[in-house]
Amino acid sequence: MFGVTDYVNPTSCVEKSVCEVIREMTDGGADYCFECIGLASVMQDAFNCSRPAWGKTVILGVEMHGSPLLVNPYELVKGRTVTGSMFGGAKAKSDVPVLAQKYLNKELCLDGFISHEVCFEDINKAFDLLNQGKSLRCIIWMDK
Template identity: 60%
Template sequence: MTEVGADYENKVIREMTEVGADYSFECIGLASLMEEAFNSTRPGSGKTVILGMEQKAMPISLGSYDLLRGRTICGTLFGGLKPKLDIPILVDRYLKKELNLDGLITHELSFEEINKAFDLLAEGNSIRCVVWMDK
């Protein structure tokens, strides 16, 4: 996004909200959009949540004054899941039948049918497919 484009986007958001958004979410994974999401938030209290993964690990540039005044930015890799703490809890809940993961599985196929699994995914006809190695 060019500087002109970034200024225009911020202007539109300021006009819509009067001062900036309380929250912004970046879901694409582009450094320029991460900066834009941050700059679109309310000075002093806006919060930006980064959901997208920047594939090239490009740095982002944020105004230090904005951070000192209270704007915040955070990332949520895997939704904030802490594997060492959270996975044992999730497994325990699954084993106690408190967490219905089986209901999320739409297809079960053998390894020989793996191409069908990819076709179902590409067609949008499968949410979760388990590929069994021993069937």
């Protein structure tokens, strides 16, 4: 769904680390690794799961605790890369109208990302769901 080909549940990795499991699944490392949580330890794991020589790690989460990301410079010289992506690199003024039109034309399926809908009066419920990690995207209806 949404382009994901495989995933690993870290709680199911009891005898091996997540990185070892991913390296085995991909015969050496994933070409692309994405970190979406905002923890330096997970960023490090994503980097370590990427393929030596050309693996790309994309950091989407924001590290809020001030922990540094430790990367061996030798791995960068050999070809691995780490990059960040705020809003997927989209430019709001030019890209949002195009994406909105694609959605309206049913060329872009976004409905699967919506996990909850609440009335404006229940906006605090939306924040509670987000803080509890129970909501992916919540629609807040202003007119209901």
